[in-house]
Amino acid sequence: MNITATNPWYRVNSHYLMTATVSVHRALEHYVAIKQNQPSEVVPEDASDLNAIASSMSAPPALEQLCTTFNLSPFERNILLMCAGIALLPNATALYANAQGNREMPYPTFGLALEVFPNAHWSAFTPQAPLRHWQLLQVGTAQAITLCPLQIDESILHYLLGEPYQDQRLSNAIAPMRVEAYHQAPLQPSHQQIVERITATWSKSNLASAVHIVQLCGIEAADKWAIGATACKLMGRSIKMMFAHRLPLNPDELHLLMQRWEREVALTNSVLLVDCERLNSVDTQLHTAILQLIQDIRTPLIITTQERLHSPERALITYDVPKLTHSEQLAIWQSSLGSSAAELNGHVEALVTQFNLSTPAILAACLKVKGEMHIEQEVENSASQIQNQLWDICRTMARPRLDDLAQHIESTATWKDLVLPEQQRQILKNISAHVRQRAKVYQDWGFAGKSSRGLGISALFSGASGTGKTMAAEMLSQELHLDLYRIDLSAVVSKYIGETEKNLRRIFDAAEAGGAILLFDEADALFGKRSEVKDSHDRHANVEVSYLLQRMEAYQGLAILTTNLKGSLDQAFLRRIRFVISFPFPDAKARAEIWQRIFPSRTPTQELDVDKLGKLNVAGGNIRNIALNAAFLAADAGEPVMMKHILKSAKSEYVKLERSLTDTEIRGWV
Numbered sequence: 001m002n003i004t005a006t007n008p009w010y011r012v013n014s015h016y017l018m019t020a021t022v023s024v025h026r027a028l029e030h031y032v033a034i035k036q037n038q039p040s041e042v043v044p045e046d047a048s049d050l051n052a053i054a055s056s057m058s059a060p061p062a063l064e065q066l067c068t069t070f071n072l073s074p075f076e077r078n079i080l081l082m083c084a085g086i087a088l089l090p091n092a093t094a095l096y097a098n099a100q101g102n103r104e105m106p107y108p109t110f111g112l113a114l115e116v117f118p119n120a121h122w123s124a125f126t127p128q129a130p131l132r133h134w135q136l137l138q139v140g141t142a143q144a145i146t147l148c149p150l151q152i153d154e155s156i157l158h159y160l161l162g163e164p165y166q167d168q169r170l171s172n173a174i175a176p177m178r179v180e181a182y183h184q185a186p187l188q189p190s191h192q193q194i195v196e197r198i199t200a201t202w203s204k205s206n207l208a209s210a211v212h213i214v215q216l217c218g219i220e221a222a223d224k225w226a227i228g229a230t231a232c233k234l235m236g237r238s239i240k241m242m243f244a245h246r247l248p249l250n251p252d253e254l255h256l257l258m259q260r261w262e263r264e265v266a267l268t269n270s271v272l273l274v275d276c277e278r279l280n281s282v283d284t285q286l287h288t289a290i291l292q293l294i295q296d297i298r299t300p301l302i303i304t305t306q307e308r309l310h311s312p313e314r315a316l317i318t319y320d321v322p323k324l325t326h327s328e329q330l331a332i333w334q335s336s337l338g339s340s341a342a343e344l345n346g347h348v349e350a351l352v353t354q355f356n357l358s359t360p361a362i363l364a365a366c367l368k369v370k371g372e373m374h375i376e377q378e379v380e381n382s383a384s385q386i387q388n389q390l391w392d393i394c395r396t397m398a399r400p401r402l403d404d405l406a407q408h409i410e411s412t413a414t415w416k417d418l419v420l421p422e423q424q425r426q427i428l429k430n431i432s433a434h435v436r437q438r439a440k441v442y443q444d445w446g447f448a449g450k451s452s453r454g455l456g457i458s459a460l461f462s463g464a465s466g467t468g469k470t471m472a473a474e475m476l477s478q479e480l481h482l483d484l485y486r487i488d489l490s491a492v493v494s495k496y497i498g499e500t501e502k503n504l505r506r507i508f509d510a511a512e513a514g515g516a517i518l519l520f521d522e523a524d525a526l527f528g529k530r531s532e533v534k535d536s537h538d539r540h541a542n543v544e545v546s547y548l549l550q551r552m553e554a555y556q557g558l559a560i561l562t563t564n565l566k567g568s569l570d571q572a573f574l575r576r577i578r579f580v581i582s583f584p585f586p587d588a589k590a591r592a593e594i595w596q597r598i599f600p601s602r603t604p605t606q607e608l609d610v611d612k613l614g615k616l617n618v619a620g621g622n623i624r625n626i627a628l629n630a631a632f633l634a635a636d637a638g639e640p641v642m643m644k645h646i647l648k649s650a651k652s653e654y655v656k657l658e659r660s661l662t663d664t665e666i667r668g669w670v
Contacts, residue, residue: 009058013162016053016061021088024081031116032099062160069266070130078117082108083152111146134263165267170260177241179229185359188328191227194319198231212300217308218321219509221277222358224304232271244276247289265299273302323356336366347387353439355394356513365393398514405507406485411477418475419594427581431459435480435558456555462566463583466621469562473519483516501547508551515557523561549576588614598627604640615665626653643669
């Protein structure tokens with residue numbers, strides 16, 4: 001209910017609570033008068049007065065809602081009101097001290113309640129009874145349980161006064177989910193079906209049933225949150241969220257947290273969503289706490305995970321949440337952009353093919369590009385500039401989180417920097433064309449409808465170190481305007497069974513949203529020939545290769561493998577590679593061309609003979625090292641780069657290569 005200070009219900013509810021509290025205190029005053037053998041002038045409150053107030057309210061008073069929810073007896077209700085009096089009535093403490101004949105006891109006690117109120121029963125004060133089980137009261141310490149000071153829970157007091165219920169003890173761990181973003185656009189059919197299944201399951205089950213625990217598995221967290229928020233909205237429930245790492249690891253603390261949460265559910269009709277997205281399987285304590293939560297909780301629960309959780313004690317209803325299909329993403333783009341979509345000249349289709357974004361990400365991108373288009377009208381930017389800006393917006397949003405497994409490479413190489421024979425250059429152009437035209441071929445021309453397998457674009461770059469494999473990958477990244485990630489194989493490959501596949505899954509799943517270019521350097525270390533099965537380790541090594549083949553076939557982006565030893569790769573693997581390029585060791589003519597391009601235009605040079613330099617029998621990577629070192633030598637000497645500097649630098653590079661310069665290579669240099 002929407003409660004504000006100006007709400008009529010709010011004002012009448014406060015009046016009802018004060019009237020009920022005064023009634024209890026009149027009973028205490030009557031008790032004191034009798035105890036002191038004095039005539040009592042106190043007239044007990046007539047219950048009809050409270051009934052008259054309640055009948056004028058648009059909804060039942062909070063006190064009566066609380067008593068009904070927790071099934072409080074009239075005696076328990078009086079104890080609760082007696083404790084509320086401390087906060088609401090100015091003379092309450094003096095009254096309690098007089099009633100108990102002890103100035104040191106200016107607070108309510110259970111012993112006092114037993115003497116004052118009718119229909120008293122000892123069971124009201126047991127730990128299993130509502131007052132203590134639901135922590136409506138806090139019990140202090142004393143020599144006897146009947147003398148312990150009682151205090152109303154602060155959250156319960158606020159609730160009785162008509163404020164929206166909020167338990168401060170839960171606020172550090174559990175918070176309301178901001179659902180507005182998930183209701184800005186309707187769920188697409190594939191996700192709406194899951195919502196309907198959840199609501200149908202919950203509506204047909206009772207509160208204590210295990211079917212109330214729903215597990216949503218998938219890559220995109222925002223999609224799972226949107227499904228949970230929509231399901232709760234349809235059932236008229238609010239949804240609150242908790243990140244798994246905030247769960248207490250101590251079983252007793254976890255039990256108390258769940259008790260407080262169950263009280264909140266009873267008062268607010270909420271559903272808890274526990275986010276286990278980044279659950280570390282190595283953290284056994286946290287995993288145990290999650291399983292304990294699943295086993296003990298008696299209220300509706302939604303768990304979101306990337307990989308399925310298996311609970312041995314309690315069954316979970318699990319739904320796999322797929323990424324939005326091409327047509328569903330396109331529908332969101334077009335609906336959000338409205339008439340602006342036509343101004344982008346079909347660019348939206350290319351975006352959907354390249355970037356696999358969630359609904360909130362698409363909505364955010366649309367909001368930002370509309371702002372850019374508004375600026376365009378004032379600055380007269382071209383349509384192509386707006387398209388490029390939208391592409392950059394999507395690329396930023398889809399940028400994967402791979403810092404621990406991959407290195408993001410800022411690409412600067414262009415076609416001019418790459419010296420290769422025409423055959424190899426043409427294959428690179430073909431790769432670029434395949435990536436650019438995927439939308440037309442896969443979607444418009446229907447190849448994606450035939451099969452989802454084999455749509456991934458993969459390439460193998462083989463050749464000696466320094467022949468331009470990495471530079472070619474950078475050039476493609478720059479040409480296609482896509483992020484390039486170099487995979488750290490030492491972080492991917494694990495000696496523990498199953499860990500390598502998990503790491504590969506993380507890489508492909510994270511990169512999938514933006515179709516990033518994945519560069520597996522020295523791929524033969526990971527994708528070598530599948531061995532003959534002699535033991536379980538051999539069998540598992542083959543499983544790793546098979547898993548990689550499967551993911552590469554389905555990967556939306558471009559995967560590039562580089563190797564110095566093409567012959568070490570499994571032929572079955574090579575058959576699934578769409579493009580294979582052999583990077584030859586550059587001949588003298590190619591090396592001269594590399595030297596011609598190696599120095600930036602602003603670098604001062606003097607009397608460099610590229611034909612003589614081309615006689616150095618080294619690859620392009622070594623040429624770059626020599627040129628860079630020569631530039632530092634020249635700069636330190638205050639001179640332009642000359643042959644003498646390159647000669648000195650070449651000698652240092654050859655020492656590193658454990659080779660000796662021949663007279664043929666450096667004849668006539670200086």
